[in-house]
Amino acid sequence: MDTFKIDDVAKASGLTKRTIRYWEEIGLLMAPERSEGGMRLYTRQHLERLQQIMKARDVLGYTLQEIQEFVAIREELLNHRQTYLNVEDQEQKKQELLEMKRIVSQQIEMVDQKLETLNEFRKELDHMTTRIENGLVQLQTTPREGDSN
Amino acid sequence: MDTFKIDDVAKASGLTKRTIRYWEEIGLLMAPERSEGGMRLYTRQHLERLQQIMKARDVLGYTLQEIQEFVAIREELLNHRQTYLNVEDQEQKKQELLEMKRIVSQQIEMVDQKLETLNEFRKELDHMTTRIENGLVQLQTTPREGDSN
DNA sequence: TCAAAAGTTAACGTTGACGTTAACGTTAAA
DNA sequence: TTTAACGTTAACGTCAACGTTAACTTTTGA
Numbered sequence: 555m556d557t558f559k560i561d562d563v564a565k566a567s568g569l570t571k572r573t574i575r576y577w578e579e580i581g582l583l584m585a586p587e588r589s590e591g592g593m594r595l596y597t598r599q600h601l602e603r604l605q606q607i608m609k610a611r612d613v614l615g616y617t618l619q620e621i622q623e624f625v626a627i628r629e630e631l632l633n634h635r636q637t638y639l640n641v642e643d644q645e646q647k648k649q650e651l652l653e654m655k656r657i658v659s660q661q662i663e664m665v666d667q668k669l670e671t672l673n674e675f676r677k678e679l680d681h682m683t684t685r686i687e688n689g690l691v692q693l694q695t696t697p698r699e700g701d702s703n
Numbered sequence: 704m705d706t707f708k709i710d711d712v713a714k715a716s717g718l719t720k721r722t723i724r725y726w727e728e729i730g731l732l733m734a735p736e737r738s739e740g741g742m743r744l745y746t747r748q749h750l751e752r753l754q755q756i757m758k759a760r761d762v763l764g765y766t767l768q769e770i771q772e773f774v775a776i777r778e779e780l781l782n783h784r785q786t787y788l789n790v791e792d793q794e795q796k797k798q799e800l801l802e803m804k805r806i807v808s809q810q811i812e813m814v815d816q817k818l819e820t821l822n823e824f825r826k827e828l829d830h831m832t833t834r835i836e837n838g839l840v841q842l843q844t845t846p847r848e849g850d851s852n
Numbered sequence: 853t854c855a856a857a858a859g860t861t862a863a864c865g866t867t868g869a870c871g872t873t874a875a876c877g878t879t880a881a882a
Numbered sequence: 883t884t885t886a887a888c889g890t891t892a893a894c895g896t897c898a899a900c901g902t903t904a905a906c907t908t909t910t911g912a
Contacts, residue, residue, distance in 0.1 A: 559858080559859080559909095560858090560859075561858070561859085570901080571859090572899095572900065572902085573899080573900065573901095575860090575861095576899070577902060579783045580898095580899090581896065589859095589909090590908090591859080591860090591907070591908045591909075592859080592860060592861095592907080592908075593858090593859055593860080593908070593909080594773075594859085594860090609766075609820055610824075612764075613764075613816065614764060614817075614820075614821065614822040615761075615762075615763060615764010615765070616764070617898075617899095618898080618899075619898090623744050627831070628827075628831065631735075631831055631834055631835070639898085644842055646837075647842065648839065648842050651835050651838050651839050652839075653844075654831075654835050655832065655835045655836070655839075656834055658828055658831050658835065659832075661828055662825070662828045662829075662832070665821060665824055665825050665828060666764045666825070667762070668763075668821055669821050669822070669825065671758050671762040671763075672762060672763070672814060672817055673818070673822065674820050675758075675759075675762075675763070675814055676811070676814050676815070676818065678777075679807055679810055679811045679814060680811075681774070682777065682780055682798070682803075682807050683802065683804065683807055683811070685780055686780070686800050686803055686804045686807065687804070689800050690797065690800050690801075690804075691740065693793055693796065693800075694905080708888080708889080709888090709889075710888075710889085719870080719871080720889090721869095721870065721871065721872085722869080722870065722871095724890090725869070725870060726869095729868095731868090738879090738889095739878090740877070740879075740889080741877080741878080741889080741890060741891095742878070742879085742888090742890080743887055743889085743890090752854085754912095766868075766869095767868080767869075774860090775906090822862045
């Protein structure tokens with residue numbers, strides 16, 4: 555079969571069933587097809603989406619609302635291929651594209667800011683490692699008060 | 704004076720007074736000295752600490768608990784200079800240093816993971832920008848159905 | 853076929869991270 | 883000195899992001 559039940563998805567993703575349903579409830583995960591009886595039937599696409607959301611949540615520390623904004627833009631870009639017809643539609647599409655560009659620019663700025671700070675943190679951690687190892691060496695080379703000399 | 708009242712700290716940091724007190728309450732910010740009457744008297748060190756916490760919260764998306772762990776280690780390294788006396792103290796200090804090294808290694812791993820994912824995101828955002836701008840160019844060069852030719 | 857396993861919705865509970873309000877004490881400037 | 887501005891603690895409120903439980907229906911394997 556090409557579809558998964560919610561427990562399969564939960565196990566594959568590491569999320570709880572509640573969380574999966576919750577994310578659907580708030581519009582973060584697209585609602586899957588249902589069986590005759592009403593069971594959710596997920597596809598690979600749902601799994602991929604969940605992975606993306608988890609990455610954004612865990613790594614970027616975004617709220618689900620912020621993630622939703624990002625994912626929405628991304629989706630819009632994909633669905634939103636060549637579909638302009640007349641002058642008004644062109645004008646509208648232009649406005650949409652400009653709005654998307656604005657939001658994406660904002661997000662780039664945020665990501666760059668995060669990258670910068672993360673690199674600072676990384677340096678500090680390296681520094682701490684050095685200091686710890688120096689401390690360990692000190693212990694080796696300075697055994698005890700008046701020992702062996 | 705070398706001390707600040709809570710409202711000064713709030714304005715300097717952009718946090719609310721409530722948040723500052725809350726962070727002290729959960730042990731994230733060291734409790735400042737008090738005046739005769741009981742008013743909190745902060746120093747520059749408190750301000751610096753608050754900046755660090757804010758960075759970790761906003762950029763790394765850590766919970767306050769996680770931040771506390773990071774900050775604690777850092778503090779320990781600073782306070783924890785050459786203070787070994789006898790063999791048992793040396794052994795204890797060695798264990799402490801090894802434990803700190805373990806935790807710092809963990810944190811480095813997490814930061815590296817975050818950096819990697821952030822760079823992926825950054826690339827994707829660039830890609831989106833390109834696509835949006837292509838869309839805009841398309842609109843310019845394909846004005847209207849059967850226009851001007 | 854039929855019970856156990858797994859699914860569903862609905863609703864209330866919980867936890868972290870504060871916001872808000874109340875009731876009161878302290879500082880500082882007029 | 884006195885009063886407005888600012889500080890304090892204590893307690894309850896809130897919001898996001900789920901956890902948990904209940905009451906019920908659908909699937910499934912022996």
